Amino acid sequence: MLQVRPxxxxxxxxxxxxxxxxxxxxxxxxxxxxxxxxxIRRSMASFASDAGRQGDEIYVFMLEEDGEALGTAxxxxxxxxxxxxxxxxxxxxxxxxxxxxVNNRIHALNxxxxxTGATQLDGCFVPSPVAATVNFLSRAHLLFIASHPERFAxxxxxxxxxxxxxxxxxxxxxxxxxxxxxxxxxxAEHLISTKSKxxxxxxxxxxxxxxxLLPDAAQQVMxxxxxxxxxxxAALLQEGFEAERYIDxxxxxxxxxxxxxxxxxxxxxRRWPVVISASMPTNPHVWLVANGKSVDxxxxxxxxxxxHGQLWITPEVAETLLVSTSDLVCAIREEVAA
Numbered sequence: 609m610l611q612v613r614p615x616x617x618x619x620x621x622x623x624x625x626x627x628x629x630x631x632x633x634x635x636x637x638x639x640x641x642x643x644x645x646x647x648i649r650r651s652m653a654s655f656a657s658d659a660g661r662q663g664d665e666i667y668v669f670m671l672e673e674d675g676e677a678l679g680t681a682x683x684x685x686x687x688x689x690x691x692x693x694x695x696x697x698x699x700x701x702x703x704x705x706x707x708x709x710v711n712n713r714i715h716a717l718n719x720x721x722x723x724t725g726a727t728q729l730d731g732c733f734v735p736s737p738v739a740a741t742v743n744f745l746s747r748a749h750l751l752f753i754a755s756h757p758e759r760f761a762x763x764x765x766x767x768x769x770x771x772x773x774x775x776x777x778x779x780x781x782x783x784x785x786x787x788x789x790x791x792x793x794x795x796a797e798h799l800i801s802t803k804s805k806x807x808x809x810x811x812x813x814x815x816x817x818x819x820x821l822l823p824d825a826a827q828q829v830m831x832x833x834x835x836x837x838x839x840x841x842a843a844l845l846q847e848g849f850e851a852e853r854y855i856d857x858x859x860x861x862x863x864x865x866x867x868x869x870x871x872x873x874x875x876x877x878r879r880w881p882v883v884i885s886a887s888m889p890t891n892p893h894v895w896l897v898a899n900g901k902s903v904d905x906x907x908x909x910x911x912x913x914x915x916h917g918q919l920w921i922t923p924e925v926a927e928t929l930l931v932s933t934s935d936l937v938c939a940i941r942e943e944v945a946a
Contacts, residue, residue: 612748612907615668622677633769636731638801679734688724695854715819729766732840746843748907750873751898769834770861780860783826877940880919888913894942899929
C-alpha cells in the first residue's frame with residue numbers, strides 16, 4: 609500500500625540515491641552522506657518533540673510502497689530562523705521627468721528576506737514522477753500541517769530549482785551571481801547545500817537589479833523551473849499557491865507563496881473518529897487519510913466511507929495507519945482539492 613511516513617535512519621541509502629538523481633539545484637538533498645544523516649537525525653528529533661509552537665524543526669517524509677522508498681519531501685517549520693533566507697522580490701520602479709513628459713515603469717529585482725519565518729515546503733522529489741504519485745506526496749505532508757497547525761506559520765513558501773541547460777549552466781546565475789561570487793552555478797549550489805548561507809548577504813548586491821539591463825537569456829528564465837520540478841510545482845499551484853512576487857536569488861527559479869488557511873488540502877481536511885470494518889455502510893469514495901500522530905505519522909490514499917460523522921476504513925488501512933476504533937484521523941475526500 610502506498611503511504612507517507614517520517615524518515616528514519618534506515619532511509620539513508622535511499623536519500624543518497626535520491627541526492628544523486630536529483631541533480632543541481634535541489635539543495636535539500638546534498639550529495640554528502642554526513643549532511644543527509646544529520647538531516648535525518650534532526651527530522652527524527654523534530655517529530656519526537658512536543659512542539660507546542662513554531663520553532664526550528666525540520667520534518668522529512670518518505671513516500672513508500674511495500675517497503676520500497678519512492679520519494680521524499682520535507683517541511684521547514686520556520687524558513688530563515690537559523691540562517692538567512694533571501695529571495696528577489698519583483699518590483700516596479702517609476703522613473704519620471706515631467707519636463708520631458710517621460711514616465712517609465714521599470715521592472716526591478718530587490719534582494720529581501722520578506723519570507724523569513726514562513727513555513728517552507730522543501731525538497732519534494734520523486735525519481736520516477738507520475739502526477740498522481742507526486743500529488744499524493746505533496747498533499748500528504750500538507751495533512752501533517754493540517755494535523756499540527758500549532759507547529760507552523762500562517763504563511764507558506766516553496767522554492768523550486770530554476771532552469772539550467774544540459775551543462776548545468778544557469779543563464780540567470782551567469783548574468784548576476786557569477787559577477788559577485790566568481791564561481792560556477794554548480795559550485796554555488798554546492799556551497800548552499802553543504803555550508804552556511806551567510807555568504808549570500810556578504811557578496812550579493814543589495815541595490816536593485818534592473819531587469820531590462822540583464823541579457824535576454826537571463827530574463828527569459830526568470831520564474832521558470834527545472835523540468836524535474838514541473839509536477840511538484842503544478843501540485844502546489846492546484847493547492848492555491850501563487851507564483852508572482854518572488855524568485856530565487858541564485859537561478860531565478862519560481863518561488864510559490866500561500867496563506868495556509870487558503871491551501872486546499874489544509875482548508876478542506878477535517879477530523880473524524882474511525883470505524884474499522886471490512887464492509888462499508890454505503891458507497892465508499894477515495895480519501896486521503898492521516899492518523900494525526902507525530903512520531904508515527906502515516907498517510908494513505910484509500911477507499912473510505914463517511915457515515916453519520918464517522919469515517920469507515922478497512923482493517924488493512926487501520927493497521928497501516930496505526931489506529932484503533934474511535935481514534936481521530938485527519939482526512940479529505942479526493943474531490944475536495946481536485
